[in-house]
Amino acid sequence: MDHQRWDDTQIAVLDACVTCAEEKGFAGLTTRRVAELAGVNEVTIFRRFGSKSGLINAAFEREAAAMSDAVGDYSADLRGDLRRMVTAVWDATGRRRAVLPAILSELATNAELRSAASHSVREMTRVTDIIAKYQQRGLLIDEPPLQAYAALVGPLVYLGIVSRLLPDPPELDGDAHVEKYLKGHAREEKS
Incomplete structure (x- = not known):
């Protein structure tokens, strides 16, 4: 998949942006603190990302791209997808x-965050489109694809x-989770 390519400095700044958001939330995130955590001059952030908004946007873009790469495209293998x-x-x-708690608590009131979250929304839409293809093939029950993804x-x-x-923290058995999901969401095969 074609995504923005980040250099080492940008990666350090984006990692620092997330760390700062973990510490202070997005409302408390400052480019000065991000620069300090990344070990760069604050001017570097403005030169590379344009603004605090641009920085937050880039952090969300990178996370959505990582999610996209991990999920991949529709493969016609329901369980695999x-x-x-x-x-x-x-x-x-x-x-x-x-x-995550900072994102969830600030999303409704932080315009920068809502704008940046559009990357996540696009990725979620892409993934729900994959689910919709399985519904169209008759492999999953008919329900709103977003609801199916949320489940x-x-x-x-x-x-x-x-x-x-x-x-x-609990560990995940992904195969068992998928099988439990399919018990409630797979269409029954006709004999």
Whole structure:
């Protein structure tokens, strides 16, 4: 898949952006703190990303691209595609579990964040289109594709968020999760 290519400095700044958001939330994120965490001059951030908004946008773009790469495209292998969706969300939730509460709590009131989240919305739409293809093929029950996707990955996001509170976060058996999902969402085969 064709995505923005980031150089080492940009990667360090984007990682620092996420770390800063974990520490202070997006509203408390400052380019000065991001520069400090990344070990670069604040001017570098403005030169590379244009603004704080541009930086947050780039961080979301990178995460959406990583998700897209992990999920891949429709393959005509239902279990394989669902497994990749589950694994991608579980990995992203684990990797970003400290920042998810900030995203969820600030999304409604932070215009920069809502704008940047458009990358995630586009990726979610792409993934729900994959689910819709399986529905059209008659392999999954008819329901809104977004609802089907939420049923598949919603429990994983919840576990990812609450696992911050647990001494031993749960591990995922992706195959078992997909099979349980299919028990309620696969169309019954006609004999």
